[in-house]
Amino acid sequence: MSHLLKKPQHVVKSEGVTIVHDITGEQNNLEYVGFKVVDLEKGSFYGEQLNGLECCIVVLTGRVDVKEGEEIFENLGTRDNVFEQKPTDSVYVSNDRIYEVKAVTDARVALCYSPSSEQLPTKLIKADSIDVEHRGKYNNKRKVHNILPDSDPSANSLLVVEVYTESGNWSSYPPHKHDQDNLPEESFLEETYYHEMDPQQGFVFQRVYTDDRSLDETMTAENGDVVIVPKGYHPVGVPDGYTSYYLNVMAGPVRKWKFNNDEDHEWIVNRD
């Protein structure tokens, strides 16, 4: 199996708390992006001291309360299944803070991290403030929920989006990359993809490749898998009959999403 493909681990941390993914630490070869998925049974708690990381808590499903210092945000979350396709609530917490999530119902949260040293205010990102964007044409259509885009200065490094791609379509397509710290031409951003499918037995194909093909891996991502994109192009193809959901976390030295398409496939954008 590719070292870029991570299967759910389901490690029980404490009563009612299961770590589904923990993509943090040096073994993942990521400098700027960290990612966890945590399942919480109703009434359970998960908390962290963030030290040198900022964190965006995305309530994937269920309802939770989030506490940071004096701030308590209650009953966050809007959906029981990500395929309800409505935006959800998130909370941005800056480095060196301590936060706690309490499950009001059974819930799944995504924790998106990046190194950070400058304190910013804790911020509730409400579902009804999320910009919903429709991108692409022909078999290249997808719907994007911009949770923390680069136009929103609430974070130091983190960029977070959710993407829905319908059956038979492609997204993150035509293939694009953002692996050069060379603005204004291109930014360097690492990225993770947390995938879900509807129905659950579905799968998608994701290719991660560089121009010189020193990296060229095509993976089958199944429900709950994470794909790591340290560099290179990273398109996703969705087979007929299945809808794809993924949550992207991106971060790098500069908080700007400036990508370039693979020139061989640029013509796809330019069709009438």
Ligand SMILES: O=C(O)C[C@@H](O)[C@H](O)C(=O)CO
């Ligand atoms: O437009 C899409 O299909 C989503 C991608 O842009 C995805 O968020 C990504 O690859 C970011 O670089």
